[in-house]
Amino acid sequence: MAVLSYIQAVTLALKEEMERDEKVFVLGEDVGKRGGVFRATDGLYDQFGEKRVIDTPLAESAIAGVGIGAAMYGMRPVAEMQFADFIMPAINQIISEAARIRYRSNNDWNCPITIRAPYGAGVHGGLYHSQSIEAIFANQPGLKIVMPSSPYDVKGLLKSAIRDEDPVLFLEHKKAYRLLKEEVPDTDYTIPIGKAEVKREGTDVTVVTYGLCVHFAKQAAEKLAQDGISVEIVDLRTVYPIDEETIIQSVSKTGKALLVTEDNKEGSIIGEVAAIISENCLFDLDAPVKRLAAPNIPASPFAPNLEKEFLINTDKVERALRELAEF
Amino acid sequence: MDNLSNELLLEMYREMLLARRIDERMWLLNRSGSIPFVVSCQGQEVMQVAAATALDKEQDYVLPYYRDLGVVLHFGMTAKDLMLSAYAKAEDPNSGGRQMPSHFSQKKNRIVTGSSPVTTQVPHAVGIALAAQMEQKNIVSFVTLGEGSSNQGDFHEGLNYAGVHKLPVIVMVENNKYAISVPLNKQVACDSIADRAIGYGIHGVKVDGNDTMAVYNAVKEARERAINGEGATLIEAVSYRLTPHSSDDDDMTYRTKDEVDQAKSIDGLHVFKEELKTKGILTDEIDKELEEQIKQVINEATTYAENAPYPEIDTIGRFVYAEEVK
Numbered sequence: 001m002a003v004l005s006y007i008q009a010v011t012l013a014l015k016e017e018m019e020r021d022e023k024v025f026v027l028g029e030d031v032g033k034r035g036g037v038f039r040a041t042d043g044l045y046d047q048f049g050e051k052r053v054i055d056t057p058l059a060e061s062a063i064a065g066v067g068i069g070a071a072m073y074g075m076r077p078v079a080e081m082q083f084a085d086f087i088m089p090a091i092n093q094i095i096s097e098a099a100r101i102r103y104r105s106n107n108d109w110n111c112p113i114t115i116r117a118p119y120g121a122g123v124h125g126g127l128y129h130s131q132s133i134e135a136i137f138a139n140q141p142g143l144k145i146v147m148p149s150s151p152y153d154v155k156g157l158l159k160s161a162i163r164d165e166d167p168v169l170f171l172e173h174k175k176a177y178r179l180l181k182e183e184v185p186d187t188d189y190t191i192p193i194g195k196a197e198v199k200r201e202g203t204d205v206t207v208v209t210y211g212l213c214v215h216f217a218k219q220a221a222e223k224l225a226q227d228g229i230s231v232e233i234v235d236l237r238t239v240y241p242i243d244e245e246t247i248i249q250s251v252s253k254t255g256k257a258l259l260v261t262e263d264n265k266e267g268s269i270i271g272e273v274a275a276i277i278s279e280n281c282l283f284d285l286d287a288p289v290k291r292l293a294a295p296n297i298p299a300s301p302f303a304p305n306l307e308k309e310f311l312i313n314t315d316k317v318e319r320a321l322r323e324l325a326e327f
Numbered sequence: 328m329d330n331l332s333n334e335l336l337l338e339m340y341r342e343m344l345l346a347r348r349i350d351e352r353m354w355l356l357n358r359s360g361s362i363p364f365v366v367s368c369q370g371q372e373v374m375q376v377a378a379a380t381a382l383d384k385e386q387d388y389v390l391p392y393y394r395d396l397g398v399v400l401h402f403g404m405t406a407k408d409l410m411l412s413a414y415a416k417a418e419d420p421n422s423g424g425r426q427m428p429s430h431f432s433q434k435k436n437r438i439v440t441g442s443s444p445v446t447t448q449v450p451h452a453v454g455i456a457l458a459a460q461m462e463q464k465n466i467v468s469f470v471t472l473g474e475g476s477s478n479q480g481d482f483h484e485g486l487n488y489a490g491v492h493k494l495p496v497i498v499m500v501e502n503n504k505y506a507i508s509v510p511l512n513k514q515v516a517c518d519s520i521a522d523r524a525i526g527y528g529i530h531g532v533k534v535d536g537n538d539t540m541a542v543y544n545a546v547k548e549a550r551e552r553a554i555n556g557e558g559a560t561l562i563e564a565v566s567y568r569l570t571p572h573s574s575d576d577d578d579m580t581y582r583t584k585d586e587v588d589q590a591k592s593i594d595g596l597h598v599f600k601e602e603l604k605t606k607g608i609l610t611d612e613i614d615k616e617l618e619e620q621i622k623q624v625i626n627e628a629t630t631y632a633e634n635a636p637y638p639e640i641d642t643i644g645r646f647v648y649a650e651e652v653k
Contacts, residue, residue: 025461051461057491062450062484069454069468072439073388075461077454089480096444097451105432105440106423107646141647165649 004184007177009151010040010116013158014078016188018048021076024162027054028063028080037082038118038177064090064115068098068167071113076162084119084133084171085299091136098167099142114161114168119147120212120262121300121311122175130300130307132263137169138240138272144193145169145240149214151182153237156191164193173212173262180215194238196246202232205324206250208273209260210236213312217260220318229325239269247273248280255286256324262312265293287327292320331543333608339380339539340603341617343372343596346397348621349406350570352629353413353428357574361633362413366429368396370569371501373595374536375471376401378499378564381546382469388437388455390448390470393429394501398471403436406624410632417638424638445476449485449498456494456559467495467553469546474563475506475514477523486561490527495553497546498561501536503568508581521563529559536564537595539602566595 004012017024025048026041032055035042045053056063060081067077081087087094094115101111121130134145146161146168148154154172161168199214200221207217214235221231234250236242251257257277259270274289292312294300300310346368353365368375375397379389384402391398396409408420415424421432422440432440439455441448452470459466476482477500489496500520504511517523524531530552534541542564549560567590571578578587603609 054492057484057487059484059487061481062453062488065447065450065481065485066454066457066488069439069451069456070458070461071454072451073455073458075458092444093447093450093481096442097447100442101440102646102648104422104426104430104442105434106419106425107650108420108432108434109440110649144648 001183001185003181004151005178006151006154006172006180007038007040009154009184010158010172011042011044012184013155014041014044015047017159017162018044018052020188023074024076024078025052025054026078026080027056027067029056029058029082031055031080036080038174040080040116060086060090061093064093065097067113067115068093068101068111071111072101072109076112078114078116078162081115081117083129084117085128085131087117087133094137094143094167094169095140099140101142102166103142110165111167112165114158114164114170116170116172118174118177119171120173120175121307124302124304124307125174125300126302127299132261134171134239135263135268138269143167143169143240144238145171146193146238147171147211148237149199149211149235150180151184153191155184156189157193157237159188160190160193163190168193171211176212176215191237194241194243196234196236196238196243198232198246198250199235200231200233202230202254204230204254205256205258205321206232206234206254207258207260207317207321208234208236208247208270210239210269211262213260213262213317216312216314216317219314220321223318224321224325229321231321236269242272242276244276244280247276251277251281252284255284256327257289258292258320258324259289260292260312260317262294264296265291266296268293287324290320290324292316335380336603336608337613339376340599340609342376342400343397343599344617345406345621345624346372346376346400347596348625349409350396352625354570354574356413356629362428364427365413365574366393366572367568367570368394370567370590370594371503371536372397373539373599374499374501374542374564374566377539377542378469378546381543381550383466386464386466388439388452388466388468390439390441390452390468391431392441392445392448392471392473392476392501394473395431395471396429399431399433399438402438404431404433404438406628407631408433410628411635414632414635415637416632416635418635446472446479446481448472449481450488452496452498453485453489453494456489456496457492460494465554467497467550469497469499471499471501473506474500474502474504474511474520475509477520478514486523486527486529486559489559490529493556493558496559497549497553498559499546500561500563502563502565505568505572505582507572507576519563521561524561527561529561531561531563533563533565536566537593537598539595539599569594
């Protein structure tokens, strides 16, 4: 077992799936010879050739749409959006097409495409290289949205996404690419889509979050443990459709819920989590549900002080948790 | 025409006529309150059947747009299938009553499901061609759209992709001169939609969409080029939309009856019929027989569809995602 970074886990999952199934191929901007601007497809071009690691013209709707066509034919395309911010021209293809193909054909056709995209701030990306885009897609039945929080999860979830019979939006936090490292087995394992995971068990407060924020929640929980505050962490892993059961179980047990996202607060994934808690856990709650999110501005600004203000970090999570624990 | 057998020519005529008569029946059913919506093929049957006949219906993929009754009939959809769709019945193979009529789909015949936002099917056709090429299959994908739709980004993105990767795609723009109410000269400034091919480095050709053999030959040649690895072709086939945009439109608010009557006088279906008669391939007797057969087929299809059950209410939530095999 080797220690891999988050992005190395992406590359390994792609490589293993392409070796396993010749119907799996990669397409996107700069994914071929260059190996991706973040190096997510590093080495794949040399190993599998230009026919299976395709440098496409610079046109996101075609990257999605051509992938969708190939998926309907029976291939397993993995399309890369260079930055999640650039997925906007492909929204019609993803929502009107990929997400509806099975339903609108009454199960005659399906669309097993995976669309990968790096999201999130923290790398001086400014307004258009930093966005969280999951909420835009999170009320589209037919689509699944996976947002892994660690290298181990990346490998298992990306394999599941590629093998899934339906379209999966696979969102990778770009700050996590080189920040997060852990041991990743070289065996062929998968992690089920649609299931949350309790990343840390606790009794006083539940944090429900996903993606890079799980990392901050883990660090905050360590600090609070030193003061005798026991924090449970629920990592959604799949943010759409949401695993309601795991959330309900955890919040019913602790009676307190902090919901964390790097996305803008209003209309985000955690708003839906709050609704699930209020529908199911009202009489188990010992405090109002608390949300920690980015301010309601379009995206993270470029100036370093403003970017820092925008972002979630361990201190912010710790403060919010203390407030909730003391309520 | 001389290179095609009389049987094939007659069969093409029968399919064109079947498309026209199904479409006419649907208008009657709509106006009598039996079905909620019709969007027509009338005026475009010739190009649709001629193009589809030039393809390999046992292997090629078609990505029709909503007027392509002639294309889907040739590829194996039946009058009954179409009526089931018009009535939104459970047995409708297109969508099981989920989509509006004319959103064609039937996997067993390689008729690829489509949506209502126009031109999204062009990149899909390119993707299917890409997949077929990866699998080393000697097939093409054939995709159609209206001339107004050739302004969409997906048209440009799809054709550019097909051009760069030299993919076996045939794109046929069915130029019927109107995008709902907006005429051609307010849609494009170029002389010909086919000229847009130059910008993508692919072959472009403009044909008279009322001329059966011109369309047949253009698609046949495009298919040969595609199979020979010479890449995609953009075909512009020009005709005229003889009906309003749909059963909810009133075309007399933006064009004149004289203009429509003028177009009817050169209706490709009648032109083809007269050609076949002149050559002695079609006789009044055969024509009468065909009309009677078609009428019977449509009557049976209509009665069947009218009496068929709607989807069960409890199926509304099915097939959002793959269902686990139990």
